Amino acid sequence: MKEITRRDFIKITSAGIVGAAISKPIFGFIPPFLKKDHNPPLESELIKTPTVCDICFWKCAGWVWKDKKGNIVKITGNELDPHSNGRLCPRGTGGLGAYYDPDRLKRPLIRVGKPGSQTFKEATWEEAFDYIVEKMKQIEQKYGRESMALFYHGTTGPHFEYLWEAYGSQTYAEPAIAQCLVTREVGFIATYGQGLGSPEPTDVRNTKCLVLIGNHIGENMHNGHVQDMSHAIDHGATVITVDPRFSTAAAHSKYWLPIKPGTDIALLLSWMHVLIYDNLYNKEYVDKYTYGFDYLKDHVKRFTPEWASTITTLDPNLIRKTAYEMAKAAPSVVIHPGRHTAWYGDDTQRERAIAILNALLGAWGKRGGFYFSEKVSLPHYPHPPFPEPRWSWRTITTDKYKYAISGVTNVLIDHSLPEYEGPYKVKGWFVVATNLIQSIPDQEKTIRALQNQDLVVVVDILPTEITGYADVILPEATYLERYDLLRNSRHRVPNIALRMPAVEPKYDTKPGWWIARELGIRLGLEKYYPWKNIEEVLDWQLRQVGSSLEELKKVGVKHFERKTPLYIPDGYEWPFPTNTGKIELYSTDLAAMGYEPMPVYKKHEEPPAGYYRLIYGRVPMHSFGRTTNNPYLHELRPENHLWVHPKVAKLLGLENGQEVWLENQDGKVSSYSVKVRVTERIRPDSVFLPHGFGQKSKQLRKAYARGILDNELITNVKIDPITGSTGMRSNFVKILTQKPNK
Amino acid sequence: MRYAMAIDTRKCVGCADCVVACQTENNVPFGYARDWIVEIVEGSYPDTLKVHFESRRCHHCDDAPCVRVCPTGASHIVEGGIVKVTPEECIGCGACIEACPYGARYFHPDGYVDKCTFCDHRVKNGQDPACVSVCPTYCLIFGDLDDEDSPISKVLREREYYTLAPDASTKPNLYFLK
Numbered sequence: 001m002k003e004i005t006r007r008d009f010i011k012i013t014s015a016g017i018v019g020a021a022i023s024k025p026i027f028g029f030i031p032p033f034l035k036k037d038h039n040p041p042l043e044s045e046l047i048k049t050p051t052v053c054d055i056c057f058w059k060c061a062g063w064v065w066k067d068k069k070g071n072i073v074k075i076t077g078n079e080l081d082p083h084s085n086g087r088l089c090p091r092g093t094g095g096l097g098a099y100y101d102p103d104r105l106k107r108p109l110i111r112v113g114k115p116g117s118q119t120f121k122e123a124t125w126e127e128a129f130d131y132i133v134e135k136m137k138q139i140e141q142k143y144g145r146e147s148m149a150l151f152y153h154g155t156t157g158p159h160f161e162y163l164w165e166a167y168g169s170q171t172y173a174e175p176a177i178a179q180c181l182v183t184r185e186v187g188f189i190a191t192y193g194q195g196l197g198s199p200e201p202t203d204v205r206n207t208k209c210l211v212l213i214g215n216h217i218g219e220n221m222h223n224g225h226v227q228d229m230s231h232a233i234d235h236g237a238t239v240i241t242v243d244p245r246f247s248t249a250a251a252h253s254k255y256w257l258p259i260k261p262g263t264d265i266a267l268l269l270s271w272m273h274v275l276i277y278d279n280l281y282n283k284e285y286v287d288k289y290t291y292g293f294d295y296l297k298d299h300v301k302r303f304t305p306e307w308a309s310t311i312t313t314l315d316p317n318l319i320r321k322t323a324y325e326m327a328k329a330a331p332s333v334v335i336h337p338g339r340h341t342a343w344y345g346d347d348t349q350r351e352r353a354i355a356i357l358n359a360l361l362g363a364w365g366k367r368g369g370f371y372f373s374e375k376v377s378l379p380h381y382p383h384p385p386f387p388e389p390r391w392s393w394r395t396i397t398t399d400k401y402k403y404a405i406s407g408v409t410n411v412l413i414d415h416s417l418p419e420y421e422g423p424y425k426v427k428g429w430f431v432v433a434t435n436l437i438q439s440i441p442d443q444e445k446t447i448r449a450l451q452n453q454d455l456v457v458v459v460d461i462l463p464t465e466i467t468g469y470a471d472v473i474l475p476e477a478t479y480l481e482r483y484d485l486l487r488n489s490r491h492r493v494p495n496i497a498l499r500m501p502a503v504e505p506k507y508d509t510k511p512g513w514w515i516a517r518e519l520g521i522r523l524g525l526e527k528y529y530p531w532k533n534i535e536e537v538l539d540w541q542l543r544q545v546g547s548s549l550e551e552l553k554k555v556g557v558k559h560f561e562r563k564t565p566l567y568i569p570d571g572y573e574w575p576f577p578t579n580t581g582k583i584e585l586y587s588t589d590l591a592a593m594g595y596e597p598m599p600v601y602k603k604h605e606e607p608p609a610g611y612y613r614l615i616y617g618r619v620p621m622h623s624f625g626r627t628t629n630n631p632y633l634h635e636l637r638p639e640n641h642l643w644v645h646p647k648v649a650k651l652l653g654l655e656n657g658q659e660v661w662l663e664n665q666d667g668k669v670s671s672y673s674v675k676v677r678v679t680e681r682i683r684p685d686s687v688f689l690p691h692g693f694g695q696k697s698k699q700l701r702k703a704y705a706r707g708i709l710d711n712e713l714i715t716n717v718k719i720d721p722i723t724g725s726t727g728m729r730s731n732f733v734k735i736l737t738q739k740p741n742k
Numbered sequence: 743m744r745y746a747m748a749i750d751t752r753k754c755v756g757c758a759d760c761v762v763a764c765q766t767e768n769n770v771p772f773g774y775a776r777d778w779i780v781e782i783v784e785g786s787y788p789d790t791l792k793v794h795f796e797s798r799r800c801h802h803c804d805d806a807p808c809v810r811v812c813p814t815g816a817s818h819i820v821e822g823g824i825v826k827v828t829p830e831e832c833i834g835c836g837a838c839i840e841a842c843p844y845g846a847r848y849f850h851p852d853g854y855v856d857k858c859t860f861c862d863h864r865v866k867n868g869q870d871p872a873c874v875s876v877c878p879t880y881c882l883i884f885g886d887l888d889d890e891d892s893p894i895s896k897v898l899r900e901r902e903y904y905t906l907a908p909d910a911s912t913k914p915n916l917y918f919l920k
Binding site: 250 | 751753755756757759762765766767768769772773783785786788791792793795818841863864866867869872875876877878879880881907
């Protein structure tokens with residue numbers, strides 16, 4: 001057996017051979033040290049400051065603990081916080097690594113030489129702002145303010161969104177929408193008249209049956225949901241997992257449906273068929289609250305489990321049995337909508353099918369199904385009205401993608417390309433906390449768009465790949481060093497949480513709110529910034545709801561009373577915010593827009609001979625590329641592995657740990673190699689690659705060139721016609737055992 | 743007082759939060775760990791496949807081989823059955839590392855052998871060990887086996903469990919719930 005060292009904190013064994021961890025003296029004999037204090041400090045000796053985690057979008061509230069010297073020693077959850085219930089996930093616990101990372105951006109940088117040269121000089125903030133303002137003025141004169149686009153992510157984004165509104169440009173987009181969850185939101189809006197938001201109001205904690213469709217809770221550490229699933233398992237809930245991969249969630253499930261990728265809609269339609277034609281659906285609920293049941297009944301008539309079996313490769317009895325399990329638990333059942341749902345280009349329809357199934361089971365608005373989340377009505381700090389731009393993201397989006405609900409990054413990219421000749425040109429990019437080269441499929445297009453800009457500014461905490469394309473790089477302080485806007489989250493209990501600096505910003509970094517305000521003032525937008533410090537804004541807002549900044553500094557999280565019911569009371573009339581006032585099994589919106597009013601299964605592309613479908617996903621200790629350089633989290637998983645079924649391994653002569661390269665259907669070859677993990681946990685027609693690895697920026701010294709970035713190989717992009725979302729799972733790879741010549 | 747820990751393998755997702763929490767709580771240097779995750783895959787695709795995770799650490803054995811072999815008495819057992827190392831008394835001979843059937847000990851770069859302490863500094867103050875207090879799946883249960891009403895005593899009465907390396911007869915205090 002290969003020796004396993006203690007450096008591999010996560011060990012993998014197979015077939016019941018439990019690997020013993022072997023420790024070897026790696027320093028040999030070292031004489032005992034002088035007596036020193038080895039006991040860790042007690043919490044009573046530490047100082048704590050409230051925070052809201054920024055390592056992922058779950059935004060858990062916690063406490064930052066400092067020793068007497070002012071060093072951050074640990075971060076823990078805030079017990080009052082419904083996102084975390086006092087327990088952070090590994091990324092939140094390791095969040096201090098973001099602060100300590102020696103590879104952080106340290107001071108403003110301005111490019112010297114021609115675009116793409118990637119040579120920068122250090123600058124003062126004043127010089128950096130002067131450069132940006134000068135260029136923005138030139139773009140404004142030549143093209144108009146609207147041609148300056150903003151791409152943003154995370155808690156620092158709203159500071160810049162405000163700045164853009166004040167500046168007079170609504171040319172903005174968040175990659176977290178069209179590359180992630182928009183299809184889910186629209187699928188539910190079209191059905192229930194409202195989306196899900198974050199955290200999703202799935203009542204997993206109280207459910208009797210949880211159905212996960214390609215949603216790998218436990219590998220995605222959506223903290224509250226991981227906790228809820230654990231709670232549900234404790235209480236004997238039946239978990240059903242549909243996934244081409246035996247995910248961690250599948251390991252904890254009663255049923256695993258190893259579906260053929262791309263065929264989920266067929267399965268969902270056949271589940272509807274069983275519920276309706278075996279009379280298992282919640283008749284009272286459907287009669288009272290839904291619209292279009294007869295259309296739906298007719299629509300799914302021929303979609304029997306036997307029909308679905310030929311498409312999905314699943315056993316028809318298993319399809320039937322799982323439908324009965326859901327019906328038995330109903331209405332205490334959650335068919336989870338998932339989060340990253342940009343898969344095949346018909347994703348809104350798949351999410352519609354999920355929404356419809358939940359309605360047939362009577363789960364929406366019911367205990368153990370979906371609850372209604374509520375948030376505090378928190379006024380914005382008063383400001384003068386924003387100017388009306390001549391055109392905005394809407395102008396260039398909603399004619400094509402009629403149900404788009406916010407800016408679509410890939411549409412903005414299309415308008416940034418040299419070949420775009422219409423009136424709505426994008427000529428400047430302001431990129432905040434998002435590495436678009438890793439997050440947007442079809443990298444070559446993103447890079448061409450970047451190179452066609454008159455100005456590219458990147459605000460970030462790390463020298464990610466996109467910083468290499470910037471004219472100006474602005475180093476932001478980490479979340480542990482800054483205030484941000486209050487976390488006013490929708491949840492079971494309305495609540496507000498505060499992030500405040502635990503320490504001063506390291507190096508010459510600045511908080512996002514400060515960067516946005518300073519730039520705003522230099523752009524002549526003083527009237528939108530009547531406050532000097534964001535603390536004034538936070539305190540004013542908190543006072544409107546009967547609290548204060550002082551109070552929040554002490555408690556971190558404050559709860560407020562609910563004003564609306566958590567569930568639909570039994571027998572109540574309940575108006576839904578849709579055209580018909582009912583849950584729309586038949587969508588009148590989609591019909592009016594010219595889309596299919598009920599979901600239809602369509603065949604997707606399949607891997608050519610010798611190729612395998614590329615499935616990507618997550619590992620629990622990383623938030624994509626944001627954490628792979630974090631010293632604490634890097635140790636836990638320094639690189640990704642390519643999951644390959646043993647049959648494929650045998651066919652190709654692959655061994656565990658062997659280095660391979662990947663080439664996709666368009667001939668795109670991976671920049672680096674990845675180690676093979678031979679495992680029974682995946683279908684033989686697919687391979688799995690966790691996302692966020694294979695960083696190309698050399699300045700990320702730990703993460704650089706470790707593993708393969710799936711996004712390099714995603715060149716076949718399937719656009720969802722309803723929302724413009726980019727489906728990314730129709731890419732196929734060939735496994736190369738020899739280093740390709742480049 | 744007899745401290746023990748149960749790991750509920752029905753719930754553990756192998757996220758390694760326990761590893762990071764231990765590292766920050768106990769200032770474990772980078773490159774080392776006092777606890778770790780093992781993933782166990784059994785059976786084959788698709789019908790007999792099973793996977794579970796084990797969060798592992800020192801087993802704080804009642805009959806601890808590491809204590810028996812320690813030539814200086816640096817490895818010793820304190821109140822509640824917690825196995826500890828006194829760094830000043832450790833000569834770094836490595837006998838305990840060889841003797842431990844669980845691979846729970848490592849050489850600290852400061853020149854002594856280090857391992858899990860069940861966070862006795864926290865336990866003394868009525869807190870759970872750091873790994874237990876952060877676990878997002880609530881799969882770690884810590885407590886006193888002498889107290890019949892403690893959650894650990896209850897769970898070991900109610901659930902089936904297994905221990906690791908039973909042939910080593912170390913009387914370990916880590917229980918893996920099935």
